[in-house]
Amino acid sequence: MQTLDVTLDVNGRTHSLQLDPRTTLLDALREHLGLTGTKVGCNHGTCGSCTVHVDGRRQLACLVLAASAAGRAVRTIEGLAAADGTPHPMQAAFVAHDALQCGYCTPGQIMSAVSCVEEGHARTDDEIREYMSGNLCRCAAYPNIVAAIADVARAA
Amino acid sequence: MQPFTYVRPDTLEQALHEAAEPGASVLAGGTTMVDLMRGDLAAPRRVVDIGHLPGLSEIDLSGPVLRFGALARMADAAEDAALKRDYPALAESLQLAASQQLRNAATLGGNLLQRTRCPYFRNGVSACNKRVPGSGCSALDGEDREMALFGISDACVANYPGDWGTALAAFDTAVEIRSAAASRTVPLANFHVAYGDDPARETVLEQGEIVTAITVRATPAGRGSTYAKVRDRQSYAYALVSAAVALEMDGDTVASARVSLGGVASKPWRSAEAEAVLTGATLTEAAGLRAGEAAFAGARPGRHNAFKVELGRRVVARAALTASRRA
Ligand SMILES: Cc1cc2nc3c(=O)[nH]c(=O)nc-3n(C[C@H](O)[C@H](O)[C@H](O)COP(=O)(O)OP(=O)(O)OC[C@H]3O[C@@H](n4cnc5c(N)ncnc54)[C@H](O)[C@@H]3O)c2cc1C
Ligand code: FES
Ligand code: FES
Numbered sequence: 001m002q003t004l005d006v007t008l009d010v011n012g013r014t015h016s017l018q019l020d021p022r023t024t025l026l027d028a029l030r031e032h033l034g035l036t037g038t039k040v041g042c043n044h045g046t047c048g049s050c051t052v053h054v055d056g057r058r059q060l061a062c063l064v065l066a067a068s069a070a071g072r073a074v075r076t077i078e079g080l081a082a083a084d085g086t087p088h089p090m091q092a093a094f095v096a097h098d099a100l101q102c103g104y105c106t107p108g109q110i111m112s113a114v115s116c117v118e119e120g121h122a123r124t125d126d127e128i129r130e131y132m133s134g135n136l137c138r139c140a141a142y143p144n145i146v147a148a149i150a151d152v153a154r155a156a
Numbered sequence: 157m158q159p160f161t162y163v164r165p166d167t168l169e170q171a172l173h174e175a176a177e178p179g180a181s182v183l184a185g186g187t188t189m190v191d192l193m194r195g196d197l198a199a200p201r202r203v204v205d206i207g208h209l210p211g212l213s214e215i216d217l218s219g220p221v222l223r224f225g226a227l228a229r230m231a232d233a234a235e236d237a238a239l240k241r242d243y244p245a246l247a248e249s250l251q252l253a254a255s256q257q258l259r260n261a262a263t264l265g266g267n268l269l270q271r272t273r274c275p276y277f278r279n280g281v282s283a284c285n286k287r288v289p290g291s292g293c294s295a296l297d298g299e300d301r302e303m304a305l306f307g308i309s310d311a312c313v314a315n316y317p318g319d320w321g322t323a324l325a326a327f328d329t330a331v332e333i334r335s336a337a338a339s340r341t342v343p344l345a346n347f348h349v350a351y352g353d354d355p356a357r358e359t360v361l362e363q364g365e366i367v368t369a370i371t372v373r374a375t376p377a378g379r380g381s382t383y384a385k386v387r388d389r390q391s392y393a394y395a396l397v398s399a400a401v402a403l404e405m406d407g408d409t410v411a412s413a414r415v416s417l418g419g420v421a422s423k424p425w426r427s428a429e430a431e432a433v434l435t436g437a438t439l440t441e442a443a444g445l446r447a448g449e450a451a452f453a454g455a456r457p458g459r460h461n462a463f464k465v466e467l468g469r470r471v472v473a474r475a476a477l478t479a480s481r482r483a
Contacts, residue, residue: 001159002159002160002161002162004162020159021159021160021161021162021203022157022159022160022193024190043194044191044194045187045191045258048255048257051257054260054261057231057260058256058257058260059257059260059261060187060257060258060261062190063185063186063187063190063191063258063261064186064190064261065162065183065186065190065203065205067162067164067205068164068183068186068205068207068208071208112256112257115256116256119256121256129391130391131256133255133390133391133392134254134255134256134257134258134392135255
């Protein structure tokens with residue numbers, strides 16, 4: 001069986017890994033790099049809990065092979081806060097708006113939300129709902145998630 | 157997931173050689189492929205990652221033939237300002253598909269080649285002629301609410317789920333294909349195959365072939381086009397029924413009409429019947445509904461999906477009215 005040398009750039013740090021080619025980016029982050037902030041929900045591309053940024057765009061880590069992500073800049077929830085630990089404005093807004101209950105979907109929601117604002121897709125509540133539809137929340141914290149994103153978008 | 161060897165060629169030529177190896181499959185955005193491999197629905201021995209190949213991601217709308225590089229991302233095409241203005245049906249079909257995360261990864265070529273979401277195919281265990289030829293079709297006497305009404309056979313009633321392919325079917329679309337030895341261009345109408353005895357075969361693509369571009373003949377009907385999609389929920393779901401309509405109008409009269417249907421067929425489905433009703437008609441709601449009726453006259457509903465006939469009639473009418481206002 002092939003073992004691949006894969007160099008991943010995650011949150012600005014370079015990691016050299018030896019991986020089974022079947023390893024997804026999600027598994028590489030969680031199992032090989034110990035970055036367990038990115039959550040496994042469905043592992044089928046349907047729930048959004050594994051959302052990370054790849055070259056600045058939100059994607060689903062469960063549907064990307066780690067080998068395909070080599071050479072790309074990957075950013076996870078662990079890389080969002082400032083160097084001194086100050087939470088990203090979106091993290092602060094989620095806390096302020098109580099935009100979570102169990103918290104399982106939250107890292108994916110926040111990564112997706114940051115992109116949603118950056119893309120300019122957070123101009124109205126309806127637009128936020130449409131562009132956040134790839135992130136499911138079993139606890140149905142949706143109204144507060146929309147409010148948190150709308151807040152950050154207004155400030156941006 | 158079965159073990160495989162991963163290769164990432166730097167050029168199209170290398171990729172074509174790799175893809176010609178027995179047991180090789182290409183990987184573009186991976187949003188279908190990784191999931192199929194995880195479910196053992198695809199078990200390539202060699203995965204040829206073409207996602208990084210240069211030169212295949214351009215979208216060029218300037219000439220008499222629009223060109224969409226096979227590796228252009230769905231999100232980029234969906235938000236292309238010129239496409240939204242001149243071919244709204246094409247942009248809308250992408251905008252209404254999947255989620256932004258998926259659209260950022262998924263390619264236009266991969267979208268065309270996505271496989272059915274039929275649960276009996278996907279679950280990996282039910283009898284399914286698509287997955288295990290000769291094993292039977294569980295949908296025939298099972299839950300068939302989502303299944304197709306056109307282009308089906310006694311061996312398979314699974315639905316083609318792609319929105320982009322459906323919208324493209326309303327235009328003069330062709331698929332550019334390369335292999336190590338040759339290149340060919342196949343009209344979209346002949347690219348996917350309706351089910352006969354062998355529903356495992358879904359396209360004419362051969363081992364070793366790579367789709368390099370999708371082309372669309374430029375038409376003024378592009379501006380008068382729309383893609384209407386009805387789903388079980390408002391966003392992030394496959395179509396129950398969808399319709400693309402592209403019109404050229406002469407006052408209130410339809411000068412030319414193109415109609416295609418999604419969510420209801422084994423492949424992107426053009427409806428010549430609906431086009432014939434619309435062409436020359438004064439476009440009223442009643443005319444739209446007559447076109448919808450014609451579109452579904454030949455439908456073969458099963459046990460739980462007959463609702464798509466009435467729903468489809470109305471979706472065609474709605475799309476026709478929207479298109480006429482733009483034309
Ligand atoms: C949860 C979910 C919801 C979705 N909802 C929708 C929806 O509403 N509407 C919709 O249309 N789609 C939807 N999709 C499907 C999605 O759009 C497709 O998975 C995607 O477009 C496939 O593109 P890709 O680049 O990721 O292809 P890949 O997964 O890389 O490849 C798909 C197939 O095409 C082959 N292939 C890819 N590129 C080429 C090429 N250039 N030449 C030859 N062969 C090639 C691969 O070998 C593979 O068999 C959804 C997917 C998911 C997971
Ligand atoms: S775990 Fe990736 S989308 Fe659910
Ligand atoms: S907070 Fe529990 S799933 Fe979203």
